[in-house]
Amino acid sequence: MTKIILIIFFLLIPILESCDGGLAPPPESDKAFLNGTIRFVNGKDNWPVKDSVIAIRAAAFKKMPDQDIILSILNGDAYFTGESLPLFVDSVNFNFEIKDAPIELVYIVAVQQYSADILSQRVIGVYTLSGNKNQASSIMIENGKEYNITIDVDFNDLPPMPF
Amino acid sequence: MSKFLVYILIMLISTISLFAKQSFTGKVIDISDKRELPGVAVRIENTQFGAFTNNKGIFIIKNLPDNLNRANIIISLIGYETLKSEVDLSNDNNKEFSLKVQPLQTSEVVVSANKKVQAIQDVPISVAVIDKRVLIDRGITRLDDALEYVPGVEVNQDNASIRGSSGFSFGVGSRVSLLIDGFPMVAGDNGDIKFDALPIYNIDRIEVIKGAGSALWGTGAIGGIINLMIEEPTEVGVFKHRTFTGFYTKPRYEQWEFTENLQFNSGVNLSYGQKINALSVVASGSFYSDQGYRDYDNSLRYNLFSKVAYEFNSDTKLKLLFNGALEDRADWVYWNSLDSATLPPTGTNRNIRIDSYKYSGFGEFSHSFDYNNYALIKFGIFNTKYNNSFEVNSEEYRQSDATSYYIDLQGVSNFDIYNRKINLTYGLTQNYVDVKSFTYGNRNQHIVAAYAQAEYSLPNVFTLTLGSRLDREITKGIESNIEFSPKVGINIPLKDHFNLRASFGRGFRVASVAERYSAIILQGFEVVPNLELEPESSWSAEIGTNLQYELFNSIGEIDFSIFHNELENLIEPSFASDATARIQFQNVTKARIQGIELGLKTFLFNTFGIESSLTLMNPIDLSTNKTLNYRSEVLWYSRLILPYKFVEFQADFRYKSRVDNIDIQLGLLVNDSDARVDAKVVDLRLIFDLKEFTDSSLKFGLIANNIFDYYYTEMVGNLARTRLLTLQISGEL
Numbered sequence: 001m002t003k004i005i006l007i008i009f010f011l012l013i014p015i016l017e018s019c020d021g022g023l024a025p026p027p028e029s030d031k032a033f034l035n036g037t038i039r040f041v042n043g044k045d046n047w048p049v050k051d052s053v054i055a056i057r058a059a060a061f062k063k064m065p066d067q068d069i070i071l072s073i074l075n076g077d078a079y080f081t082g083e084s085l086p087l088f089v090d091s092v093n094f095n096f097e098i099k100d101a102p103i104e105l106v107y108i109v110a111v112q113q114y115s116a117d118i119l120s121q122r123v124i125g126v127y128t129l130s131g132n133k134n135q136a137s138s139i140m141i142e143n144g145k146e147y148n149i150t151i152d153v154d155f156n157d158l159p160p161m162p163f
Numbered sequence: 164m165s166k167f168l169v170y171i172l173i174m175l176i177s178t179i180s181l182f183a184k185q186s187f188t189g190k191v192i193d194i195s196d197k198r199e200l201p202g203v204a205v206r207i208e209n210t211q212f213g214a215f216t217n218n219k220g221i222f223i224i225k226n227l228p229d230n231l232n233r234a235n236i237i238i239s240l241i242g243y244e245t246l247k248s249e250v251d252l253s254n255d256n257n258k259e260f261s262l263k264v265q266p267l268q269t270s271e272v273v274v275s276a277n278k279k280v281q282a283i284q285d286v287p288i289s290v291a292v293i294d295k296r297v298l299i300d301r302g303i304t305r306l307d308d309a310l311e312y313v314p315g316v317e318v319n320q321d322n323a324s325i326r327g328s329s330g331f332s333f334g335v336g337s338r339v340s341l342l343i344d345g346f347p348m349v350a351g352d353n354g355d356i357k358f359d360a361l362p363i364y365n366i367d368r369i370e371v372i373k374g375a376g377s378a379l380w381g382t383g384a385i386g387g388i389i390n391l392m393i394e395e396p397t398e399v400g401v402f403k404h405r406t407f408t409g410f411y412t413k414p415r416y417e418q419w420e421f422t423e424n425l426q427f428n429s430g431v432n433l434s435y436g437q438k439i440n441a442l443s444v445v446a447s448g449s450f451y452s453d454q455g456y457r458d459y460d461n462s463l464r465y466n467l468f469s470k471v472a473y474e475f476n477s478d479t480k481l482k483l484l485f486n487g488a489l490e491d492r493a494d495w496v497y498w499n500s501l502d503s504a505t506l507p508p509t510g511t512n513r514n515i516r517i518d519s520y521k522y523s524g525f526g527e528f529s530h531s532f533d534y535n536n537y538a539l540i541k542f543g544i545f546n547t548k549y550n551n552s553f554e555v556n557s558e559e560y561r562q563s564d565a566t567s568y569y570i571d572l573q574g575v576s577n578f579d580i581y582n583r584k585i586n587l588t589y590g591l592t593q594n595y596v597d598v599k600s601f602t603y604g605n606r607n608q609h610i611v612a613a614y615a616q617a618e619y620s621l622p623n624v625f626t627l628t629l630g631s632r633l634d635r636e637i638t639k640g641i642e643s644n645i646e647f648s649p650k651v652g653i654n655i656p657l658k659d660h661f662n663l664r665a666s667f668g669r670g671f672r673v674a675s676v677a678e679r680y681s682a683i684i685l686q687g688f689e690v691v692p693n694l695e696l697e698p699e700s701s702w703s704a705e706i707g708t709n710l711q712y713e714l715f716n717s718i719g720e721i722d723f724s725i726f727h728n729e730l731e732n733l734i735e736p737s738f739a740s741d742a743t744a745r746i747q748f749q750n751v752t753k754a755r756i757q758g759i760e761l762g763l764k765t766f767l768f769n770t771f772g773i774e775s776s777l778t779l780m781n782p783i784d785l786s787t788n789k790t791l792n793y794r795s796e797v798l799w800y801s802r803l804i805l806p807y808k809f810v811e812f813q814a815d816f817r818y819k820s821r822v823d824n825i826d827i828q829l830g831l832l833v834n835d836s837d838a839r840v841d842a843k844v845v846d847l848r849l850i851f852d853l854k855e856f857t858d859s860s861l862k863f864g865l866i867a868n869n870i871f872d873y874y875y876t877e878m879v880g881n882l883a884r885t886r887l888l889t890l891q892i893s894g895e896l
Contacts, residue, residue: 021871022843024874025502
């Protein structure tokens with residue numbers, strides 16, 4: 001009898017330990033998404049020279065960046081597309097899953113990396129409802145909802161940097 | 164140098180042993196059914212003398228000096244309890260030795276701790292051993308899978324870590340030394356372990372030495388050493404075979420299903436080994452195909468291996484090893500997100516493959532001058548090549564071709580001082596690395612070293628080990644580094660089968676070519692070279708006990724140790740100091756790892772075996788006072804064996820606590836990098852041993868890895884292997 005109890009004990013510990021299943025994808029009902037389109041004014045013909053465009057990313061900030069775009073991202077203050085979006089195109093779509101909704105995204109931008117140094121970033125397009133590039137618009141993101149926005153980029157008329 | 168080698172070779176071959184000689188013979192049988200046991204290793208402790216039993220269980224150890232009256236012999240065979248016995252060479256000749264069946268191995272024999280044959284409880288440091296029976300039963304095909312069950316060891320994807328020595332760096336700069344039969348097998352460019360390129364099917368046992376070990380093994384042995392001991396053929400020719408096929412079950416979550424089809428994992432191993440007079444040969448071929456449990460994560464692997472040994476006479480032997488491995492695999496790096504954990508990031512080019520080739524050839528020429536003095540020359544070459552299938556002008560193209568040349572001249576002498584035995588091991592070694600690489604440029608690295616270790620033994624009182632090694636890196640263009648690595652160890656037999664041990668030693672690792680010369684652009688980050696990198700180093704201290712007991716008809720072993728490791732100048736990828744986003748490998752981290760380890764093995768009531776080990780660690784980064792990146796603080800492994808007639812039920816449980824801290828830069832690149840949980844994995848096996856019903860050894864195995872389909876990340880953004888169900892047939896003819 002002792003043997004059986006010991007065997008069962010040794011088998012039960014791992015079974016009980018493992019039965020919580022571990023990681024799981026987040027439930028659909030809790031997810032919030034920000035979908036966007038970046039439109040390049042005058043299409044792919046208006047892009048700058050190839051050497052000066054290393055990457056294009058979209059970034060959505062929870063608070064205004066006060067010194068550096070990348071440092072804000074490193075501090076976890078922004079959602080961003082890690083890899084570059086397609087280059088030299090007329091328009092491109094992006095998509096973020098917003099994991100800490102409800103939250104207000106105060107500054108949503110398209111960013112160009114212009115050299116191999118990842119700190120070499122400049123804002124090339126701002127999400128704005130007014131059409132005024134100096135007035136960025138914010139969005140309140142709620143759980144279970146999906147939001148669609150558009151950002152226009154004119155390489156000949158770039159918006160101001162936020163700092 | 165080459166003239167010196169030729170001189171040594173001529174000297175060894177031409178030496179004539181003038182001392183009178185005797186032989187010692189005996190027979191080894193199974194204690195229960197008195198069956199004669201073939202293939203049993205019988206070795207004289209602390210020497211190179213030994214023999215294997217023939218198919219009648221008889222062994223003959225030749226050429227022992229006439230004036231040798233007594234010696235300790237160690238008799239071992241997998242599946243049996245190891246026997247250590249002092250014999251009188253004249254009176255005990257033709258003696259019969261009986262071995263007891265032991266389904267759970269205790270009292271193993273190791274050679275890696277001090278470069279000689281020793282019983283595990285007699286060494287001054289912690290050692291873990293995995294034998295080939297366990298490897299086959301578990302269906303192991305890669306070394307990293309085998310290491311996941313070793314007490315105190317964790318595998319962070321491409322990095323093996325002994326007691327928290329390593330984090331995660333895509334394998335670059337391994338802080339654990341890997342050896343095959345004592346030959347180094349770390350790649351010359353990345354300084355990494357090629358887990359897929361090893362002759363797993365021909366391994367007799369894996370020895371894992373824990374703690375800094377550079378006093379004997381040189382650069383890389385910061386956390387410890389893993390030595391793969393290749394099996395020795397016997398006079399009875401043995402043809403071994405293994406075939407397996409399995410499939411990954413569908414994931415529980417619809418989001419993670421990436422195909423309608425079952426994904427298979429299959430393979431075949433064939434091997435033949437025999438000793439014919441003076442010549443012994445082992446040769447094998449292996450093929451593995453894994454379709455993967457994730458999309459774009461499939462691989463094909465091929466491996467050829469042979470080991471040839473020739474005895475010119477009983478004093479002079481030559482051993483040669485050849486190993487070749489090819490792998491073609493997808494370039495999976497990390498997931499798209501937790502929501503699509505079985506998919507690579509959106510936009511990944513799925514046509515890109517990584518092809519790698521690994522070839523190695525090693526030789527060992529050994530000669531006994533007399534019973535107390537022998538010397539050996541080890542030499543070898545290890546070549547690794549890889550490239551991905553991007554165009555050469557692509558920014559993401561990677562290619563490297565690295566060759567390591569290795570030579571070691573070693574002598575061993577036994578002598579008495581005031582009637583006390585001294586065993587002295589000493590040698591000279593050099594390692595030259597030649598790298599021709601698109602990624603790192605054309606580089607080389609050159610290290611020369613001298614080492615000596617003395618073991619002073621007062622039988623039944625203590626054995627004291629003192630050793631040191633001096634390494635010098637003389638790489639062109641790099642400031643010369645000199646590293647001094649001392650070591651002290653003591654083993655005290657307090658009672659029969661109850662030993663106390665203590666050790667203190669240093670380890671170091673010279674920066675690899677990849678860490679020094681990497682110049683690549685990856686995902687917008689620029690990695691720049693750092694020619695100023697200094698070697699990283701560690702000091703390890705340990706106190707431990709080992710108790711072997713027999714209680715209520717149950718054999719068991721308890722091992723306990725307390726360890727303390729100080730690590731300095733750890734080489735980590737970091738942002739360069741000029742406030743740009745350039746990444747450079749730098750000497751940045753100073754760390755302390757303290758912990759305890761408790762291991763238990765027992766075969767209770769002669770009915771079932773239990774093996775369990777618990778490692779508790781506190782790995783602290785002293786520069787930030789936080790837990791070191793990629794380290795777990797708790798490791799717990801357990802194993803249950805329940806044999807019943809011809810069926811054996813086996814269960815493994817593996818627990819690894821959540822990794823608290825990771826590189827912030829990696830967190831930037833990988834979606835859901837915070838999706839990390841404790842690992843709690845159960846494997847179950849049913850092994851049917853059909854030996855009783857057939858003329859030869861034949862086993863069927865039903866293997867369920869991760870039976871509860873527990874989901875966890877082995878590394879950031881990497882879902883670990885999901886449930887895999889396998890049927891395996893293995894045997895010997």
